[in-house]
Amino acid sequence: MIEEKLETLGVKLPNPPTPAGSYVPAVRIGNLLYISGQIPMENGKVIFTGKVSNNNIEMAQKSARMCAVNILAQIKRELGDLDKVTKIVKLSGFVNSASEFSQHPKVINSASDLFFEVFGEKGKHSRIAVGVASLPLNSMTEIDAIIEVSE
Numbered sequence: 456m457i458e459e460k461l462e463t464l465g466v467k468l469p470n471p472p473t474p475a476g477s478y479v480p481a482v483r484i485g486n487l488l489y490i491s492g493q494i495p496m497e498n499g500k501v502i503f504t505g506k507v508s509n510n511n512i513e514m515a516q517k518s519a520r521m522c523a524v525n526i527l528a529q530i531k532r533e534l535g536d537l538d539k540v541t542k543i544v545k546l547s548g549f550v551n552s553a554s555e556f557s558q559h560p561k562v563i564n565s566a567s568d569l570f571f572e573v574f575g576e577k578g579k580h581s582r583i584a585v586g587v588a589s590l591p592l593n594s595m596t597e598i599d600a601i602i603e604v605s606e
Contacts, residue, residue: 495521523566552586
């Protein structure tokens, strides 16, 4: 059902990115699945790089959405079925921003909005959106997630 919803939204899940460091992409503890920070990678390459400013908010929103798609890909790899998601609990969004930039929530909204579109009420979550001086591989955004799943 969720896969059909993704199809109607025009979202195709990529192969989940491999970690860029010494960590695993997901850890499951009971019915909680912790997804490591996802950056806007596609086919092993970071698609959206550089500092976010008031001049490139739309590009940064695409970056955040791509992070969300990669989170979905990691969930699918871990669970085998996105219908096992019972709740998107929390997102932590990081924006590689210029010092004067302060619209971090507007950037990360595109990721939150995708989860709302895909999961409906189950997609409503708590969140943090912060600006940082830099991110791995100079990516524009990075997002991690806590997901409640069925047994």
